[in-house]
Amino acid sequence: MRWLARLLASLRQASGTDGEREKPGTAGVPARRADAESLKRAFQNIHDAECVEIENDRLGKATLLYIRSLIDIRQLQEFVIAPLQNASGADLRDTIHAAHLTEMDSPEQAETAAFKGAVIVLAGGRLWSISLASSLSRAVEPSKQEAVIHGPQDSFTEQVENNLTLIRRRLAASSLKSERFLVGGLSHTTVILLYVESLTNPELVRIAREKTAAVRSDAIFDSSHLSQFMEDHIHSVFPQFQQTDRPDAAAAALASGKVVWLVENTPFALIAPITFFDLFQSPEDYIHRWPVASFLRGVRFFAFLFAMFLIPFYVAITMHHYQMVPLDLLFVVLESRSEIPFNPFWEALFMMLVLEILKEASLRMPSKSGQTLGIVGGIVIGQAGVEANIASNLLIIHVAVTAIASFLIPNYLMTNSSKLIQFGLLLLAAWLGLWGITLGLILVLIHLNGLTSLKQPYFAPLSPFYGADWKDTIVRLPLKRMSRRPAYLKPANPWRFGAGSGRPERKG
Amino acid sequence: MSRGMRAEERGAAGGLWPASLGWLFVNRLQVVLYILVLPHVLLYPYMIWAIVIVGFLSHFNLRLLAGWLRTEEARLGYEGFVRLLGERATRALAVPGAAALLLDSAIVTLDYLEVAHHVLFPSVSRLTLLPLLWLVSFYLAGQGMLLAGRFVVMAFIGSVWIAALFIQFLFPPAAEYRLLLPVFPKEPRGDLALILPALWAALSGPQYLAFAGRRFAPAGRMFRWLALGNALTVLEYIVFFLAVTLSFGTEYMRKIDYPVVQLIRYIQLPFFERLETVVIPAHMILYVFLDAFFILFLRDALRVAAGAARKPERPGWLTAAAFLWVAVVYVIGRFFWTNETQHRLWIHVHVWLAGALYALVPSFLALAAARRRRRSDRTLT
Numbered sequence: 049m050r051w052l053a054r055l056l057a058s059l060r061q062a063s064g065t066d067g068e069r070e071k072p073g074t075a076g077v078p079a080r081r082a083d084a085e086s087l088k089r090a091f092q093n094i095h096d097a098e099c100v101e102i103e104n105d106r107l108g109k110a111t112l113l114y115i116r117s118l119i120d121i122r123q124l125q126e127f128v129i130a131p132l133q134n135a136s137g138a139d140l141r142d143t144i145h146a147a148h149l150t151e152m153d154s155p156e157q158a159e160t161a162a163f164k165g166a167v168i169v170l171a172g173g174r175l176w177s178i179s180l181a182s183s184l185s186r187a188v189e190p191s192k193q194e195a196v197i198h199g200p201q202d203s204f205t206e207q208v209e210n211n212l213t214l215i216r217r218r219l220a221a222s223s224l225k226s227e228r229f230l231v232g233g234l235s236h237t238t239v240i241l242l243y244v245e246s247l248t249n250p251e252l253v254r255i256a257r258e259k260t261a262a263v264r265s266d267a268i269f270d271s272s273h274l275s276q277f278m279e280d281h282i283h284s285v286f287p288q289f290q291q292t293d294r295p296d297a298a299a300a301a302l303a304s305g306k307v308v309w310l311v312e313n314t315p316f317a318l319i320a321p322i323t324f325f326d327l328f329q330s331p332e333d334y335i336h337r338w339p340v341a342s343f344l345r346g347v348r349f350f351a352f353l354f355a356m357f358l359i360p361f362y363v364a365i366t367m368h369h370y371q372m373v374p375l376d377l378l379f380v381v382l383e384s385r386s387e388i389p390f391n392p393f394w395e396a397l398f399m400m401l402v403l404e405i406l407k408e409a410s411l412r413m414p415s416k417s418g419q420t421l422g423i424v425g426g427i428v429i430g431q432a433g434v435e436a437n438i439a440s441n442l443l444i445i446h447v448a449v450t451a452i453a454s455f456l457i458p459n460y461l462m463t464n465s466s467k468l469i470q471f472g473l474l475l476l477a478a479w480l481g482l483w484g485i486t487l488g489l490i491l492v493l494i495h496l497n498g499l500t501s502l503k504q505p506y507f508a509p510l511s512p513f514y515g516a517d518w519k520d521t522i523v524r525l526p527l528k529r530m531s532r533r534p535a536y537l538k539p540a541n542p543w544r545f546g547a548g549s550g551r552p553e554r555k556g
Numbered sequence: 557m558s559r560g561m562r563a564e565e566r567g568a569a570g571g572l573w574p575a576s577l578g579w580l581f582v583n584r585l586q587v588v589l590y591i592l593v594l595p596h597v598l599l600y601p602y603m604i605w606a607i608v609i610v611g612f613l614s615h616f617n618l619r620l621l622a623g624w625l626r627t628e629e630a631r632l633g634y635e636g637f638v639r640l641l642g643e644r645a646t647r648a649l650a651v652p653g654a655a656a657l658l659l660d661s662a663i664v665t666l667d668y669l670e671v672a673h674h675v676l677f678p679s680v681s682r683l684t685l686l687p688l689l690w691l692v693s694f695y696l697a698g699q700g701m702l703l704a705g706r707f708v709v710m711a712f713i714g715s716v717w718i719a720a721l722f723i724q725f726l727f728p729p730a731a732e733y734r735l736l737l738p739v740f741p742k743e744p745r746g747d748l749a750l751i752l753p754a755l756w757a758a759l760s761g762p763q764y765l766a767f768a769g770r771r772f773a774p775a776g777r778m779f780r781w782l783a784l785g786n787a788l789t790v791l792e793y794i795v796f797f798l799a800v801t802l803s804f805g806t807e808y809m810r811k812i813d814y815p816v817v818q819l820i821r822y823i824q825l826p827f828f829e830r831l832e833t834v835v836i837p838a839h840m841i842l843y844v845f846l847d848a849f850f851i852l853f854l855r856d857a858l859r860v861a862a863g864a865a866r867k868p869e870r871p872g873w874l875t876a877a878a879f880l881w882v883a884v885v886y887v888i889g890r891f892f893w894t895n896e897t898q899h900r901l902w903i904h905v906h907v908w909l910a911g912a913l914y915a916l917v918p919s920f921l922a923l924a925a926a927r928r929r930r931r932s933d934r935t936l937t
Contacts, residue, residue, distance in 0.1 A: 374826075493710050494696045494699070
């Protein structure tokens with residue numbers, strides 16, 4: 049079978065443009081003679097594609113091809129058409145002084161550039177592209193996903209170049225390297241791979257580069273799509289890439305030796321490798337005093353466990369282990385459940401499903417209807433459910449606490465993962481009580497033990513155990529004590545403090 | 557390798573177990589079974605000295621084990637054993653080795669299931685739980701020896717807290733110190749011929765590490781880590797023994813099954829009581845780890861016995877080992893462990909089998925390595 053895999057790989061290499069890394073320095077290579085008619089044929093039946101021909105005594109005939117909706121028409125007139133009409137030299141480089149004038153190797157390359165907002169100029173049998181993409185972008189706004197009260201308030205936008213600028217402003221060093229890839233045969237999505245050369249483990253960069261180049265898909269519209277093609281374990285419920293819309297979080301990840309991807313038209317950067325524990329960290333952890341930050345992190349972990357185990361634990365106790373409940377509390381439980389016709393499992397399953405329906409509805413509904421949904425969900429269904437003896441008061445409290453606890457997990461993808469685990473644990477609790485819950489927990493732990501993110505252990509620093517990394521895992525010790533970068537990343541430079549850091553700015 | 561990486565971290569980075577994991581392996585392999593049943597054997601207060609003395613003996617045994625793990629033969633794995641014993645002897649020894657391992661793991665697993673059945677599910681057969689325990693262990697074993705070994709950290713964290721629950725029983729009003737007397741009796745009571753082997757067997761388990769030498773990152777301080785694990789086990793046994801003795805006393809302990817489990821019933825929290833319902837499931841994490849370990853060792857033993865140790869590893873061996881393991885456990889549990897008499901017989905079998913393996917494996921391998929070293933020195937001169 050290996051020969052077949054090799055054959056398929058070579059065929060893909062020969063035919064596909066997916067995941068293709070842009071070769072630096074291709075401009076200036078003599079282009080093959082392009083056929084204007086074949087290029088025009090590619091733009092047929094595209095209503096906003098335009099072709100303009102300009103005759104000039106010195107330059108000869110020049111044909112301009114562009115997609116009107118993608119380019120800035122004022123700049124086209126000012127920087128391309130006018131200079132071409134009044135050209136005094138025979139070379140296009142002497143006539144057009146645009147910064148993004150690039151010679152194209154092939155009509156296919158020119159076609160791709162045109163759909164990225166470039167004007168294609170065919171002159172003297174050579175193809176040129178001039179990037180004049182219209183700036184269609186929203187302003188840099190505060191993060192909605194990872195809002196913080198203190199700390200930087202900017203966030204990524206859909207413009208990949210702007211996002212790169214936001215990171216470069218934070219890491220103004222020549223060692224911050226960026227490699228550009230074109231991913232998706234149809235979408236031609238620009239993906240930028242970022243890493244700090246002097247400290248990131250070269251093996252990590254190699255893996256990241258290979259994974260990005262190997263992405264095979266017609267269209268990549270979101271960083272999540274890209275991450276799903278690069279994951280080590282595609283069937284796992286746990287996210288193996290961290291998504292952030294905060295430039296400070298991306299820059300911090302780069303500075304600790306991780307790799308970051310910026311994806312065109314996505315306001316979320318991908319960070320890898322990550323660990324399970326990274327998903328519980330918030331940028332605000334590094335703003336608070338360390339005891340406060342450690343306490344808040346602890347609360348988050350506790351909330352995660354609460355969200356996963358509270359309802360299954362209730363079901364296990366009420367179905368299998370009544371003897372565990374002290375007598376006074378047992379009376380409360382029995383009174384609360386005495387009128388309920390279902391056993392605790394069906395009661396809990398029903399309420400958990402209702403909660404998920406409410407959560408999904410609140411995400412999909414227009415924001416102005418949100419309040420109505422809250423009233424309908426929280427008061428009408430909750431209150432009416434208890435009065436109609438469908439659910440007990442006690443379970444309603446459990447469901448409400450679980451819902452609130454799940455919002456404490458900073459990572460949205462992780463929140464959703466915990467829901468699925470919760471349903472699994474519920475089944476095991478109904479079947480085998482606490483023994484079943486423990487069995488489920490052990491299964492999750494074994495799964496986490498085997499997971500990797502960019503081929504690095506996902507459950508580090510617990511498994512494998514890295515003692516030094518515990519300074520910034522569940523507790524967050526003072527920044528002065530964190531002199532070493534995470535050991536599981538095997539960084540090329542493990543020291544955060546040392547030569548080059550804290551250097552006074554040179555003037556003159 | 558990173559310049560500033562610490563020695564214990566190098567193992568993890570290089571796909572090996574760091575030597576510092578040694579104490580976790582020793583401790584968790586030792587406490588796996590006897591933490592539940594040992595106080596039933598140790599009935600008299602003076603036996604606290606027996607725990608300390610046997611703990612010291614175990615220390616010396618671990619020195620032999622650490623010495624073996626430092627040898628080149630241990631690092632070479634199968635090839636090392638062949639160099640030491642010859643291929644035919646290695647393959648021949650793999651067969652009784654696999655049988656002993658199967659028996660050892662079957663007794664340990666069935667005894668845990670017996671406790672779970674006794675405490676949690678009296679109306680459910682203990683063999684009903686076996687397929688679930690087996691599936692989870694098989695899942696862990698499927699991750700391979702490296703990852704299954706790393707799981708010891710979680711097995712430790714998931715079960716070590718149980719000992720902390722018993723500390724409250726060491727102090728009044730729960731503890732009655734008069735029950736500890738006489739600590740130095742004029743005429744020792746009890747059958748020392750059974751108690752001392754039982755204690756020795758209680759400290760067994762680390763002998764299996766002798767076959768995992770190539771998984772450990774090279775480190776000069778292996779004995780230090782193994783000794784730390786052994787000392788922690790002795791401390792845990794003393795805590796459990798004292799807690800049970802100070803709470804129940806000798807006479808009552810003779811009358812009850814699983815005194816450790818019975819003692820947990822006296823713990824009361826504002827929201828929960830009868831905490832044995834939590835502790836027994838939590839203890840399962842140790843058995844999952846241990847059974848996965850046994851399945852992996854069984855796979856290696858089967859490959860060696862079949863002469864396939866040098867061939868590329870195929871997943872079929874692991875599946876075969878897992879199915880063989882569960883079949884043996886089921887057959888023993890279904891047909892040969894049906895009443896209390898048979899239960900006690902199996903415990904006796906385990907005491908002698910595990911004790912013998914713990915005494916013989918490290919010393920045999922250390923001696924064989926020393927003999928080979930002497931022989932090669934003689935050849936050089």
